[in-house]
Amino acid sequence: MAPSRLFPVGRNPFPHSGNPSSRRHAGRRTASPSGRRAAAPRVPAGGPVSRRFLRPCQAAVALTVMAALLLPHADEARAFLRATPKSAVAAPEAPPPAAAPAAAHEARRAIDSSSYLDPANPDVARLQRIEEATRHLPYDANGFPDWMRALREGLIAPRSDLAGKGDMEVLDLDIIMKNTREMPHVRFPHRSHTLWLACANCHPDPFPARAGSTSIRMADIFRGKYCGMCHDRVAFITFFSCNRCHSVPQTGNRP
Numbered sequence: 001m002a003p004s005r006l007f008p009v010g011r012n013p014f015p016h017s018g019n020p021s022s023r024r025h026a027g028r029r030t031a032s033p034s035g036r037r038a039a040a041p042r043v044p045a046g047g048p049v050s051r052r053f054l055r056p057c058q059a060a061v062a063l064t065v066m067a068a069l070l071l072p073h074a075d076e077a078r079a080f081l082r083a084t085p086k087s088a089v090a091a092p093e094a095p096p097p098a099a100a101p102a103a104a105h106e107a108r109r110a111i112d113s114s115s116y117l118d119p120a121n122p123d124v125a126r127l128q129r130i131e132e133a134t135r136h137l138p139y140d141a142n143g144f145p146d147w148m149r150a151l152r153e154g155l156i157a158p159r160s161d162l163a164g165k166g167d168m169e170v171l172d173l174d175i176i177m178k179n180t181r182e183m184p185h186v187r188f189p190h191r192s193h194t195l196w197l198a199c200a201n202c203h204p205d206p207f208p209a210r211a212g213s214t215s216i217r218m219a220d221i222f223r224g225k226y227c228g229m230c231h232d233r234v235a236f237i238t239f240f241s242c243n244r245c246h247s248v249p250q251t252g253n254r255p
Contacts, residue, residue, distance in 0.1 A: 107240045137150045140236060151196070170194045180246060186248070218238075
């Protein structure tokens with residue numbers, strides 16, 4: 001590689017750094033014993049400043065010039081060649097710990113522990129699991145689909161028939177059931193049921209359309225009768241959601 005024109009080979013680019021007395025002799029001639037002035041000694045080509053020193057020096061100067069041209073500020077140009085102390089180097093951040101899966105509610109564990117299918121049947125694995133079928137729906141506190149919330153948010157759209165051309169017959173009527181002993185009274189909202197169920201689903205069987213005609217016990221609901229035909233199966237679990245039905249305080253009792 002041809003030498004750079006910045007520092008010709010054989011000429012010291014730093015005339016005052018050769019020896020301790022070079023600054024005193026710089027710019028003038030030295031006297032000889034005969035009284036005649038002699039020229040100052042020149043640095044030989046193989047002396048202190050050689051090609052091994054010049055090439056890295058030329059590279060450093062070139063990098064500094066490039067940094068000054070490319071970076072907008074002189075401070076940034078100097079920082080281009082400045083070493084970063086180890087204390088200023090941030091340690092790599094550790095990945096956040098994986099969130100522990102939420103424990104299933106007691107109601108969900110009780111339902112999942114009971115199997116109504118024959119495990120010996122080879123077609124059991126072909127059935128769709130509830131987690132897959134309801135993965136796009138919100139869940140309630142018990143770990144089951146919150147159907148009413150899904151309906152309010154427009155995630156589901158019930159149809160009156162298979163073709164979907166008819167309208168749902170919605171009845172906005174609340175029935176208050178007061179035969180609840182010390183428990184708060186029960187509010188039965190027709191609206192939330194008729195938004196997706198026809199009247200024939202409940203009337204006349206199991207509920208005749210006449211006030212006071214049916215005596216409903218919680219034991220019957222738990223056995224799958226009356227309200228238990230849907231609740232505790234598809235609709236929300238009644239055993240862990242008492243306040244969703246018993247929502248009307250009795251007169252004179254604390255809420």
